[in-house]
Amino acid sequence: MSIVTYVLNAIIYKQLKAEYAIGKSLATATDDAYRKNMWMVVDTLAVTLILGLILAVTTTGELVGVGTIFALTSLVLAVNTLLFNRLMLNCIFSINEKTEAFFGLNPRKEANDEKSI
Numbered sequence: 001m002s003i004v005t006y007v008l009n010a011i012i013y014k015q016l017k018a019e020y021a022i023g024k025s026l027a028t029a030t031d032d033a034y035r036k037n038m039w040m041v042v043d044t045l046a047v048t049l050i051l052g053l054i055l056a057v058t059t060t061g062e063l064v065g066v067g068t069i070f071a072l073t074s075l076v077l078a079v080n081t082l083l084f085n086r087l088m089l090n091c092i093f094s095i096n097e098k099t100e101a102f103f104g105l106n107p108r109k110e111a112n113d114e115k116s117i
Helices: 002-021 027-060 062-095 107-117
Strands: none
Touching: 002 027, 002 062, 027 062
16 A cells, blocks of 8 residues: 555655646645546546455455455545645744755746746
8 A cells, every 4th residue: 555655655746846837835735736637536546445445345364354445544544645744844844945855846937037037
């Protein structure tokens, strides 16, 4: 399940970089990145939730516990990916907009134009 989290966050981060590269502010780029990828995240975690519920309901023995943990983990990951990570990014970006270099974001095009003049 942690691999799913890494992949989802990497996809959102890649979208954030693309949104920021076209000149949006960090806050707007973050909101747009999450908005554009929200249904992919929900779909992925819904599939893992359904798989976990199927394992928990239709199997016996140790697989019931595995299915239960799988289903609960997908719910926790949904909250983590869609709410907590977004909140943390917004908090970090609101403290200091110079954090763009820390996240490996390229400066906006306006900043490049001003430097070349």
